[in-house]
Amino acid sequence: MTGKSMKRIFALLVVLLPLCLRAQEVAVGLSGSQAQVGEPVQLMVTVRGARGADVPQTLSVKGLQISLAGRSTQFEMHNFKMSSTLTYTYLVVPQFEGEFTIPSFDVQIEGKTFRTQAMKLLVTGGTRVPQQMPGLPQNTSPVPLPSGQPPASAETGEPFFAELILSKKKVYVGEVVPVELRFYFNSRIGGQVGERPTFGGEGFTVQKFSNAVKREQVVNGTSYVVFSFQSAITAVKSGTLEIPEATLEARLQLPGKTPQGLGDFFNNLPIPQGMFTDNRDVSIKTKPMQIEVVPLPKDGRPEDFSGAVGKFTMEASVSPKKAGAGEPVNLKVLVSGQGNFEGMGAPILTGDEGWRSYPPSDKFQSTDAVGFTGEKTFEFPLIARQDQTRTPGLRFSYFDPSTGKYMVLTQEPLEVNAKAGGAAPVAAGTPAASQADKPAPTPAAVSTPDVTTMAGGSTSWASLFFRREFLIANASMAVAWFAMLLILSIRRFARSRAGRELTRKKLLRDAFAGLREVEPSEFYEKARDYIFLRLNAGGDDLAAASRIDSSSLPPEFKASLHRVIERHGETKYAAGGAPPPSADERQAVILVLKDLEARYEK
């Protein structure tokens, strides 16, 4: 690093750092306004426009245990303006029921004192949940360390270390236990970490890992970047269970040697990553653990135990409320809570005589990242064998590991109006068809060979609409329709004023053009026809003469036209016939008619 480069870095810092300083704000909020005893909630203090703040490590409220869990920083650059947001997260663990007020407290930012607002938290009774990971939103869910103490590895000052956090050391077979894998990296180290840790072993199953949540945490005065992955394990056999190490691969930029004698100087500078560092591939491992797995007790186990282990509630609804003969109604059961949703069976129908039931469909919707909390919906299709006004009841049993006892949830029958009937009626009083008593595959309804004579229908998989004959027939009809449309349009046009005028103009053009090529003996006849056509005089000489006289044409012009009509008479009717017109005479007549055309065009 040359002196010139250092000067550039300092210049950049001098330019950028003041941009970080904007109006300072402090905001405070709780992740929830209600909680149960033992269920942690988060208190977040958000500081904007500052690079640091002094906040209290603990808050004293009787009935609430409040301690600072960590700090995260978020930088944003927008239009070359940098802004920073610091979030200090406290964990608030209620100790007993009641309504609590978290008092306002002071936050010091660069010598200024900001005071937060007081907040209320309502705590209700409930079993103590020793962890809060699944219920918390992602990216803001630092899981409390079991002891509330920093990790032991931090004391050694390692640049990176890992720990596995398990909420319980004694679990039941089939119980889902949330786990969190945390990988700590000294915040002065740069590098890349793997997408997922490797974790697994014999005697337990592992749920898929959540996406990594990254945050900052100060441990024993050292700032660490923490990547945490959440999952859940389920023990499948009793005894001592060895939880092996979990491993995360990473490529780190570990501190290298600084120039001799300048170590302290460089350590106190915001040196860019990569300067004086060695790139190393490392495997960060958690420490193996042991937990005790005990079998589910046999005492008190219901005969219809569903296999569910956890804590659940059950709700049911039916739709439609009215069903005609043979129509199914849908009994929908919602089992929600925390536990082994994958291993649980469906609730049991009670009092379902008079109903035909079918195995339910099921669908699980998780509300956390690891499938520990959520709701499972079972839908029972039911058809009444006899007229019914109430659905069957429901019974769901599970094992509650927090009390060590089996619990039974029941649902009373719901009101419904379903008529008996259907295509496959069953005699009243016979047991319902269910998974356990599927009817044998001997369909009585299909055993009569004569029914085949009832079959008709199509002999093609193609719909009539796609068959060639149908398409050709319709295409022909369409062609005929358009042809008819065309003919009608032409006819209508021909009858219209514009159409008639167009026809007349064409006739005039043809008649005039014919004058030049016609035989001399027929010349005056054609010339007379042209005049008739031009004057709309029909075929009558008298009418034509009258039209000529009544027109506004000049007298000499009128005389020329009369002369053409007279010459036609002479040619046609004179004894011995009039001599045919000479070329000059014809040219003169054509000029007269051309003049007539021009006058009428005007």
Added chain:
Amino acid sequence: MKSSPIVVLLLLLSFHARADMLSDARARFRDGEYEQSAKLYEQELEKSPPSAAVFFELGRALNKTGQEARAALNFRRALILDPRFGPARSALQEANVALGIPPGRKDWRTQVVERIPLDPLALAGTVFFWAGAFAALAAFVPPALRGRRLVLGILSLIIGLSLASVAWLCDPRIELANTALVLTNGGTSVRSSPADQSEKISSLPQGSIVNLLSQRGRWFYGLLPGGTKGWFLTEGIVPLIPPA
């Protein structure tokens, strides 16, 4: 010209052979030889145009051999060809009970196809449509516009379009064109992505119906009866309408 009698003779022989195959299949069914009967029905269907009766009889033979899913497939095919074929509907319901498949709700389309033959409905719609179209056109024949002819034409046009639309919407050969049945023993798993290790989001029991949306390699992407979409293996998924 000399070849014409030979062609006619060959056609007659072919028809006779088919009639024999069907008769043989029915005879074997009566004698309780259901597997043989089913094979003959299948051969008959390979060579002849599809027939609701033959599909029904094939389904019945398969049902007797305990192959409920294949039986259900053939009952469904019989119903596609003849939606008013009551015995096939009853047999399908029985097969579904055996498979544990819940009955679907009867929507208006099912109610229509159970009552009205669709091809005649489509033909009637077409006739009304064209009659209306030509009548409306004739209203414009010169010299004057004929109002009554125009109104009747438009009315007939609308009736024809409505009838044809109902026939189109209700025709199972159109509605079920991309639908398939799960034949795999024990059903098939539905996953969130086309990979063996991807998350299982649901399962389709044997005999259930699924609407195929697309295919990628050996995976189908489909719409499940509950409205969920997901990926499942193509093995054992048979289209209701056999590919041409």
